[in-house]
Amino acid sequence: MKPTESTVEGRRRLLGRNLSIAYDAPVKIVRGSMQYLYDEAGRQYLDGYNNVAHVGHCHPRVVEAGMRQMQTLSTNTRYLHDTILRYAERLTATLPEPLRVCYFVNSGSEANELAIRLARAHTNARDMIVLDHAYHGNTTTMIDLSPYKHDGPGGNGPPSWVHKVPLPDLYRGRYRADDPRAKEKYAEHVVEVIKTTGRLCGFIAESMPSVGGQIVLPPGYLKLVYDSAHAAGGVCIADEVQTGYGRIGTHFWAFESYGVVPDIVVLGKPIGNGHPIGAVITTREIAASFDNGMEFFSTFGGNTVSCAIGLTVLEVVEEEKLQAHALAVGAQLLKGLRGLQQHHEIIGDVRGSGLCLGVELIRDNEPATKEAHRIVNALRDNGILIGTDGPFHNVLKIRPPMPFSTDDAAKLLGALQTALKQQ
Numbered sequence: 058m059k060p061t062e063s064t065v066e067g068r069r070r071l072l073g074r075n076l077s078i079a080y081d082a083p084v085k086i087v088r089g090s091m092q093y094l095y096d097e098a099g100r101q102y103l104d105g106y107n108n109v110a111h112v113g114h115c116h117p118r119v120v121e122a123g124m125r126q127m128q129t130l131s132t133n134t135r136y137l138h139d140t141i142l143r144y145a146e147r148l149t150a151t152l153p154e155p156l157r158v159c160y161f162v163n164s165g166s167e168a169n170e171l172a173i174r175l176a177r178a179h180t181n182a183r184d185m186i187v188l189d190h191a192y193h194g195n196t197t198t199m200i201d202l203s204p205y206k207h208d209g210p211g212g213n214g215p216p217s218w219v220h221k222v223p224l225p226d227l228y229r230g231r232y233r234a235d236d237p238r239a240k241e242k243y244a245e246h247v248v249e250v251i252k253t254t255g256r257l258c259g260f261i262a263e264s265m266p267s268v269g270g271q272i273v274l275p276p277g278y279l280k281l282v283y284d285s286a287h288a289a290g291g292v293c294i295a296d297e298v299q300t301g302y303g304r305i306g307t308h309f310w311a312f313e314s315y316g317v318v319p320d321i322v323v324l325g326k327p328i329g330n331g332h333p334i335g336a337v338i339t340t341r342e343i344a345a346s347f348d349n350g351m352e353f354f355s356t357f358g359g360n361t362v363s364c365a366i367g368l369t370v371l372e373v374v375e376e377e378k379l380q381a382h383a384l385a386v387g388a389q390l391l392k393g394l395r396g397l398q399q400h401h402e403i404i405g406d407v408r409g410s411g412l413c414l415g416v417e418l419i420r421d422n423e424p425a426t427k428e429a430h431r432i433v434n435a436l437r438d439n440g441i442l443i444g445t446d447g448p449f450h451n452v453l454k455i456r457p458p459m460p461f462s463t464d465d466a467a468k469l470l471g472a473l474q475t476a477l478k479q480q
């Protein structure tokens with residue numbers, strides 16, 4: 058038995074069977090360093106999609122900050138400590154007014170859960186609007202709010218308080234780029250839902266829907282939707298779990314690229330660079346509504362070690378100028394991918410910004426799911442890791458750790474060209 062086979066067998070025996078494993082030939086990673094991963098045999102893989110390791114796998118400064126704090130103190134928010142304040146101060150400084158009050162938890166799912174509690178406390182309403190194909194987390198309420206899950210295998214559809222509107226996908230969606238009123242038409246679906254619900258709890262969306270297929274929302278869409286949601290008494294939640302911290306290059310937060318300010322921002326994945334941290338940032342007004350007599354406490358949320366790590370990740374993003382780096386390398390990737398599109402009919406669309414990119418593959422105008430699967434596996438065999446996204450798993454997702462360099466981009470483009478020629 059190969060070492061990976063015995064590990065797969067062990068997982069089958071010991072872990073829940075519905076954990077998925079990437080790639081036809083599973084990869085057993087034992088070490089990571091910046092944008093590279095290493096398997097048991099010491100083979101190096103270029104990481105093109107694990108955005109959780111935002112500033113790089115095992116970034117030495119982040120590791121050092123965690124180690125130092127673990128040696129000193131690991132405790133919770135019931136005791137006074139300055140690191141949480143330095144972290145909250147630095148985090149809120151990246152956000153526009155009036156987003157000034159932070160809550161810390163341990164995952165993106167938990168952060169979204171808390172965001173819904175804040176929204177309910179503020180509005181006294183329950184009805185939520187979500188985008189089709191969205192994913193917001195693995196907890197009970199988040200499955201309710203995630204069409205990607207509740208409309209998929211094993212799902213039981215949405216509960217009555219969840220209202221799904223079409224994903225504003227200008228490439229494959231209901232209204233497309235050739236329709237000059239596409240954004241208004243998508244936004245009108247939100248207005249239609251509000252007519253049936255009356256007072257609204259809120260609207261939640263990723264600022265660039267990732268599971269939906271690395272979608273860039275039509276300019277102006279979020280503004281129309283936020284205005285409608287606000288007029289109905291609702292709050293607007295931006296799920297920036299995948300898209301924040303400079304990843305899109307042009308802005309620190311993806312919502313900023315649409316000229317809107319959410320009422321609640323939800324963070325996860327990259328903010329701990331692999332350490333489990335989630336955060337919710339909201340307005341003083343919403344925080345006051347939530348402060349209704351019931352204590353809020355998370356045993357591990359905001360613990361001293363997590364805050365030391367979270368603060369260091371933020372410092373590294375800023376000091377290493379990773380946002381500008383993402384913009385430059387992203388531009389190189391976009392140019393290269395659009396060049397490949399000229400020669401390969403299978404590339405229907407190239408989209409995204411910075412190091413948050415999607416390449417939609419099509420065959421005879423239909424999603425090229427099998428081809429996407431083959432390409433991702435061929436790249437893996439070539440030592441480059443990317444994945445697929447989208448309702449049909451036909452969108453190549455490229456979301457590497459931010460230190461991903463121009464040389465890495467050239468390597469990825471070259472390997473992709475080879476894989477495309479084999480289709």
Ligand code: PMP
Nearest residue numbers: 164165166192193194296298325
């Ligand atoms: N929101 C979005 C947009 C996500 O992609 C995810 C995880 N893929 C979550 C929330 C949930 O985060 P976690 O898995 O850390 O609970």
